Amino acid sequence: MSKPLILIACYAASYGGNFIRSMRALADAYDGDVSFLLPEKARGMKWLDELGEYETGFTPFDRKGLRNACVALAQKYGNHAIVHTHFVGGLSLREVTQVFPNVLCHWHMALDAPIGLKSKTISLVKKAVFNTFYSKARFIAVSEPVASAIRREYPKVRVECVPNAIDFSRYADCGLEVHGRPAFPIRALIFGSHFERKGVDIAMDACAKLLQRRAGGGASLQFLRIIPVNA
Known part of the structure; x- marks a missing residue:
């Protein structure tokens, strides 16, 4: 029996699409208990039915709400778990890693080019956070352009490129x-x-x-x- 898998996804779009189906496929293929943690805004979405009978929790995805929800999961599973986060960035992600200091964590993130003053400011904050708190993390990019962009933005983190199956x-x-x-x-x-x-x-x-x-x-x-x- 594998370790429990905790899937934490900051996803509350009205359309589930391939992301939710991929999450369900991962849960079905995993040989162990699976729990989902989603934003409070996702409560009542029609695509929740696609997650089947898996345990699903909801919480505000601010730092306090996320931390409290993770503490509850940690009390249930202890350090015997694997954590996958999806679209949880920066300081919020730090709440997860602090609650699960000895747990293997996989972070799934979107890389966006900063456009506009607000976006560029957020990008600078994100850069400082990752270079400070996640310097020991290993980033895996799915293409060379993405790998180069990550190395440029986060020079202190380790980046490896694993090209995916896209056929251009x-x-x-x-x-x-x-x-x-x-x-x-x-x-x-x-x-x-x-x-x-x-x-x-x-x-x-x-x-x-x-x-x-x-x-x-x-x-x-x-x-x-x-x-x-x-x-």
Whole structure:
């Protein structure tokens, strides 16, 4: 029997999507007890049904609420657990690591480029926090550009690159640049700035087929353009 697995996810979007399904798949594949800890705002979401009968708790995801919830979990499981956090950043993450000092923790984070004064200020604070409190952590990036960005932002942490299974050849099939923008007129807005992660090219292809049907077969991908939007 494996150690209990605690999945702490700062996720309260109305759409569960592949993230919640991936969490459920991980729970199903794990040979041990699994507990979910979610934000109070996630209570009542329809996608909670997708988590099945697994133990699920809710707490305000401020530092105090997260700490109290983690203390309760630590009292139940002690140091005999594995903790996965998803989208829990900076100072909030420190509350988790302080409650579970001797527990193996995996942190799943999103890397966002700082845009605007507020975002840049938050980025500086995040940089100081990680370089101070998490200098012994090991970061795993899924591509070389991401690894380079992490090394630039957090020079004191250890970074390894483990390329994932993304196949960029599919972008060539659509006549798109992997990280660029096609040069034809805007006709639709598709959200998502991480093309390879969000499958924007697949969404474009679906929209193009819809346009073709409406136009009697005359429309094509040239009616669409990707605009990077964090969503």
